[in-house]
Amino acid sequence: MRIGTPREIKNHEYRVGLTPESVVELVAHGHEVMVETGAGEGIGAHDRDYVEAGAAIVDGPQEIFAQCDMVVKVKEPQAAERAMLREGQILYTYLHLAPDPEQTADLVKSGVTAIAYETVTGPGGTLPLLKPMSQVAGRMSVQAGATALEKAHGGRGVLIGGVPGVAPAKVAVIGGGVVGWNAAQMAVGMGADVTILDRSPEQLERLGLYFESRAKTRFSNKANLAEVVCDADLVIGAVLIPGAAAPKLVSRAMLKGMKKGAVLVDVAIDQGGCFETSHPTTHDDPTFIVDGIVHYCVANMPGAVSRTSTYALNNVTLPHALRIADAFDSPGGWKNALRADPHLAAGLNVHAGQVTYEAVARELGYDHMPVSQVLG
Numbered sequence: 001m002r003i004g005t006p007r008e009i010k011n012h013e014y015r016v017g018l019t020p021e022s023v024v025e026l027v028a029h030g031h032e033v034m035v036e037t038g039a040g041e042g043i044g045a046h047d048r049d050y051v052e053a054g055a056a057i058v059d060g061p062q063e064i065f066a067q068c069d070m071v072v073k074v075k076e077p078q079a080a081e082r083a084m085l086r087e088g089q090i091l092y093t094y095l096h097l098a099p100d101p102e103q104t105a106d107l108v109k110s111g112v113t114a115i116a117y118e119t120v121t122g123p124g125g126t127l128p129l130l131k132p133m134s135q136v137a138g139r140m141s142v143q144a145g146a147t148a149l150e151k152a153h154g155g156r157g158v159l160i161g162g163v164p165g166v167a168p169a170k171v172a173v174i175g176g177g178v179v180g181w182n183a184a185q186m187a188v189g190m191g192a193d194v195t196i197l198d199r200s201p202e203q204l205e206r207l208g209l210y211f212e213s214r215a216k217t218r219f220s221n222k223a224n225l226a227e228v229v230c231d232a233d234l235v236i237g238a239v240l241i242p243g244a245a246a247p248k249l250v251s252r253a254m255l256k257g258m259k260k261g262a263v264l265v266d267v268a269i270d271q272g273g274c275f276e277t278s279h280p281t282t283h284d285d286p287t288f289i290v291d292g293i294v295h296y297c298v299a300n301m302p303g304a305v306s307r308t309s310t311y312a313l314n315n316v317t318l319p320h321a322l323r324i325a326d327a328f329d330s331p332g333g334w335k336n337a338l339r340a341d342p343h344l345a346a347g348l349n350v351h352a353g354q355v356t357y358e359a360v361a362r363e364l365g366y367d368h369m370p371v372s373q374v375l376g
Contacts, residue, residue: 003034003068004072005072006065013075015042016045016310018035018318020052026318026322034068036059036061044307071090076103079106091107092317095118096116096118101364104360107349111353114349116347121346129313129347138182144301153294156263169234170195171183172195174225175197176196177198177203177239184196187215187234194211196216198220199219232259235263241359244360245272260292262294269298277293281296283303320344320347356369
């Protein structure tokens with residue numbers, strides 16, 4: 001199989017789809033790898049590192065999209081990249097289609113087979129290809145929130161951990177999953193007064209046992225949510241419905257009851273955001289203010305710590321890439337990899353002009369073609 005990795009072109013996106021170490025593994029399995037020149041510079045991987053690993057370096061993305069059977073990326077393809085996709089090609093990357101009708105329409109029109117990292121499952125309904133970036137984003141959310149709380153950035157001028165004789169910041173974490181757990185760990189470690197909200201009694205029990213008295217837990221209903229949010233200096237939005245748009249849990253009306261200069265960090269922004277007033281921002285211009293409340297809504301937070309993020313991501317994406325590639329030349333082709341692994345099959349979002357992920361089809365009004373039908 002011929003596999004290609006272009007340089008990411010999203011604003012301040014420094015991650016790369018394949019590390020040189022991943023290239024070594026793919027080449028050892030007998031596959032050809034093409035890497036766009038400069039693609040790995042953001043993680044300190046130079047063209048010579050990829051050449052030594054066995055890859056061919058190409059000058060631009062056109063050759064990769066024109067010649068490769070599978071394109072491995074990090075972020076969803078931008079408009080210029082989507083225009084180069086072709087029928088029968090495999091796209092393996094994060095997609096987050098539910099809040100992105102334009103991308104979905106382009107993928108459907110292209111005829112590409114699109115496998116989304118964020119919907120590949122694991123045992124017990126876990127999302128192992130999303131988990132490492134959720135860990136990074138959860139930890140970064142508190143760093144970003146701490147900066148946004150500074151007066152020079154529009155915040156209240158509150159130090160997360162306080163100092164002796166002065167109370168620490170109150171941090172509310174909405175959602176006790178991977179993002180929320182990691183955000184709470186960071187906030188607790190910085191000395192904040194932390195409250196975690198979740199709707200699962202079992203998850204609340206696990207959080208309570210882990211954090212003990214270092215963080216409080218509350219059941220997430222409307223009354224508790226409004227009370228905790230309005231009392232907080234920093235609110236981390238960490239909710240996720242796999243493949244679907246995030247629910248809008250904090251309304252604009254609730255902002256009026258918050259402290260002026262409080263900060264909202266919307267880690268769910270890739271899925272549309274969980275605050276009514278959220279819209280995607282970039283690392284160039286990460287915040288905006290609505291009704292006196294600072295919003296941080298960067299859609300590729302882990303891109304700022306690109307080396308850590310890329311290696312963490314490749315650890316979990318490479319095994320599936322190898323399965324797809326190894327099955328490609330067999331009778332039945334890449335579909336055999338999905339037939340053999342229902343967890344990987346859950347990652348199929350678009351195929352040959354059809355939406356194959358039910359939540360995306362429902363959100364965007366497409367007819368749903370079940371994956372089982374695609375695989376025959």
